[in-house]
Amino acid sequence: MSTTRTDFQDTGALEGAGVLETRLIDIGRERFAGDIWGRTALLTRCASDFSDLFSAQAVDELISRRGLRTPFLRVAKGGSTFPDSSFTSSAGVGATISDQLDDTALWRKFADGATLVLQALHRTWEPVSDFSAKLSTELGHPVQANAYITPPQNRGFDDHYDVHDVFVLQIEGTKRWIIHEPVHPDPLRSQPWTDHRSAVAEAAKGEAYIDTVLEPGDALYLPRGWLHAAQAQGEVSIHLTLGVHSWTRYALAEQLAQAALAVLGDDPEMRRTLPLGVDGPGAEIDTVRARLAVALAEADSTPLFHRAWREQGRPAPLGPLAQLAAVDGLSPESRVRLRGALEARLEGSRLTTRVGWFDFPEADLPSVTRLLDGEVHAAHDLGVELVEELLRAGVLVPVEQ
Structure with missing residues (x-):
């Protein structure tokens, strides 16, 4: 089967729908969950304008101005990955760490046809971080984010499959994607495509399930195990890959x-x-x-x-200076809320979070239960002493008046 899209229709995103429905698919959450999730590929044309998430300017800033180190970047060409030492160096006086990205070396490799892979953007680029956290919450599975920057007419990786589901978001330029059905359905993380190298190569010679060119705003969903290869067309291609590390x-x-x-x-x-x-x-x-x-x-x-789920993600960023100012300036009128992405659970009198666990006396449990709603609360409604304790622990964060 060769096609430019998977033919599903829906009435559109529901009111109050999340980022999955409003930005990645056009068939509705229920249809996606029942017919697509973990089962088959889905191409969505004009899914969204992704320019608010990432851009060419973001690529240049991350590589040349942020002091990134490996493994936040990989470089690949013709199916092979370059050694880190070929595109890293120290940053000079006062920053002599030897594995920082060397923008000159990266420029030369990119100009010579290499693909740049900015890894873990959910840790280094705030718009992607926020989006990934929302998607992870909606799906119930951890999400990571990488960006692939490929020069014209080049491909970074040969036909392969991933051991996690992916959403591909085309940001800039165009890229041809050739998709084949799995040779090893639903691979575990311990079952990489290299275990089935010959079968992958043979399957890639057959008729494609999808053979299409992604344009800016298009989105492609691939369950783990689906074979794919992609090649930039007549201009630089930038796409985001949101990797969903599915629980099995x-x-x-x-x-x-x-x-x-x-x-x-x-x-x-x-x-x-x-x-x-x-x-x-x-x-x-x-x-x-x-x-x-x-x-x-x-x-x-x-x-x-629940412990494994907490360990696979990080809480929302916390500024130590803003946190200290909130503690020092705490008053009954101070406004606070639960820190984002804590995965907080109250089990009996114990609150478990991504920043530790905390036991509370019976008298504090109603207030602890209230703060778990994620809404903004005044300190006097929860108890000033309790708020101070949880601000110091990094569980609560201040809200500007």
């Missing part, structure tokens, strides 16, 4: 097994030494299998899931 049943099974092993660690029979001179599992394996089955039935992996 396998990942939940890993966590359930970990929780079960913790249960077995409290079982004296499981800690018992095997018989002297044992030459293999023998009959012991039946005992272990039976007790493991019981432990799996009793295990609760929910805390492990």
Whole structure:
């Protein structure tokens, strides 16, 4: 099948819809979730104007003025990645760290046809960071962001697949994308495309599922495992790739097994030494299998899931000087709110967040519950002492009057 778009229609984004519906797809969230998510590729023409997220000027600023270091940038050409030492150097007196980006070396490689890959833009460029955080919240899966800057008529990488889903957002220029169906559907993170190199190369010779040129404002969704290669056309191409690190049943099974092993660690029979001179599992394996089955039935992996989810992201930025000024100037009228992207959960009397966990007395729990709504609150409504404690902990942030 060769096509320029996947033919789905919807009545449009619903009122109050998030960035998925309003900027990345035109079929509505329910249709996307039921027919597309994790199943098939989707091309959306004129999805949005992405110039507010990224641009050529942003590329130049990040490379030449921000003092970025590896691994915030990769350089590739003809399917191969250049060693970091070929485009990094120290920045001179007072900044002698040797792995800072060398803009002259990067310019020469770019002029010679190399693709520049700005990695982890969700950490280095605020508009992309904000967008990625919103998308992650809507999808329920962690999101990272990279930008690919490719010279005219060049391609940075050969046909391959990713082990995470991606949304491709064309920012500037045009790029031809050739998409093939998976040779290894739904790969795990431990199953890279290089494990199936020959099958990928063979499949790439066949008829494409999608063969199209993305233009500024177009968006392309690819589930993990879908083969793809892209080549810039007659001008420099800039696109954002939002990588969605999907949670899988396998990942939940890993966590359930970990929780079960913790249960077995409290079982004296499981800690018992095997018989002297044992030459293999023998009959012991039946005992272990039976007790493991019981432990799996009793295990609760929910805390492990929430902990892993918290560890895969970062809270919203926090300015130490603004935070100190808020503590020093705290009054009953001070306005505060919960820090963004904390993944805060109140379990009993314990608040768990991406910046630590906190236990509260019973009297403070109504106020803690209130602040979890993310709205702006006056300090006197929550309790000034509690607000000061949470400002110092980096859980609350000040709101300008």
